[in-house]
Structure formats: structure tokens, C-alpha cells
């Protein structure tokens with residue numbers, strides 16, 4: 001990859017009267033992430049007679065970094081399940097991106113993209129350094145059971161006056177149900193035609209079949225049907 005200019009023959013021809021100029025030029029591109037340095041010797045030989053003499057120069061070349069890599073997430077997207085009774089501050093999922101550059105060029109900082117931050121930033125928190133997503137507030141399956149969060153990973157390439165490189169990933173969070181709602185019973189009396197709830201039925205009235213609702217998911221609300229039938233039998 002490296003060559004010595006001028007060539008050794010030219011050096012030898014010029015060495016009789018004055019020092020030759022030595023110039024190193026790149027014959028190919030460098031990649032610090034592949035090879036971050038070179039160490040070699042340049043040897044100058046005269047044409048002396050009867051003995052040729054030589055001198056050498058040890059060259060150590062350090063390849064400095066350029067911000068030529070964007071952070072790369074270890075997955076195209078992330079998915080997590082979380083129960084709705086998860087307490088605030090509880091970890092939900094952790095994203096991870098790596099950047100092959102060195103120093104600040106390779107340091108990764110995570111953030112929600114603007115729209116995600118505006119829509120869900122009050123509910124979810126993303127740690128800028130670790131990529132850990134936690135809850136800020138209690139979740140509610142009955143209010144919303146699915147979230148799509150768009151996360152950006154930035155390096156710090158702009159610190160050196162260059163461009164900051166960015167990658168994105170998608171985090172899908174599914175909130176699962178817990179049985180956090182008791183069935184709500186509504187009784188409609190014949191006499192008043194009015195609605196009472198739970199244990200507030202008036203004495204002497206004959207209720208029609210009860211209407212029972214449960215905002216929980218089907219599985220957690222399935223026992224409501226049995227309960228409702230019992231209420232109706234007792235009432236009749």
C-alpha cells in the first residue's frame with residue numbers, strides 16, 4: 001500500500017552529492033478499522049566502492065480515525081411484552097447499537113425520534129447512554145395495548161467538526177392484560193325503569209336480567225358470564 005518515492009535507484013543516483021528527498025505517497029486507501037498503523041524501514045544505499053554503505057530510517061505511521069461508520073443496531077427491530085401492572089421505572093427492553101469508529105466518532109447516544117418523543121415520551125423513557133427503555137407511568141391495557149417507538153442512535157462525529165451519523169430502529173411494545181377491573185353490574189328495575197348498580201337494588205322491585213360489563217381482556221372477563229347468570233337466577 002505504501003511505496004517510496006523516488007524509487008531506490010533514483011535515491012542511489014542522487015546520494016553522491018546531496019540528500020535525496022524522500023516522499024511517501026498512498027498507493028491505496030486506508031481503513032483505520034482494518035489496520036490502524038504501519039511500521040516499516042526505509043533504507044538508503046550509496047554506490048560506494050569497494051564497499052557500499054547504507055542508512056535506515058524507521059517509520060511508524062499512525063492512521064487517525066475518520067467518522068466513516070454510522071452506529072448499527074444489533075437487530076432490525078425489537079419487540080417486547082409488558083404487563084399493564086408493570087410499575088414505573090421498570091425495564092421494558094434495551095436496544096443496542098455499535099459504531100466501529102474510535103473515540104467520540106464511535107460513541108453512541110440513543111434518543112426517541114421527535115414524533116415518538118411527542119406521542120409517548122411521557123409514558124416511556126429511553127436512557128441515552130445504555131439504550132434501556134423503561135416505563136415512566138403505569139400502563140393501561142384497556143386504554144392502549146400497543147406502541148411503536150422509533151429510536152435513533154447517533155455518534156458524536158460533529159464534535160470534530162464533521163457530520164454526525166445516525167441509524168434508526170423500531171421498538172414494538174405490546175401491553176398484556178391483567179385482571180385489574182371487577183365486573184360492573186347494572187340492574188334495571190321494572191317499577192322505576194331506572195338503572196341501579198351492584199348492591200343498590202331497591203327492595204320489592206323485580207330486576208330484569210342484569211347487564212354486566214368488564215373492561216378487561218376476554219380471558220380476564222370470561223368468568224363474568226357465569227356471574228351474570230347467577231345474578232339473573234337469584235333475581236327471578
Ligand SMILES: [Ca+2]
Nearest residue numbers: 069101105155
Ligand atoms: Ca461513527
Ligand SMILES: [Ca+2]
Nearest residue numbers: 065066068101
Ligand atoms: Ca473510522
Ligand SMILES: [Ca+2]
Nearest residue numbers: 177178180216
Ligand atoms: Ca385489565
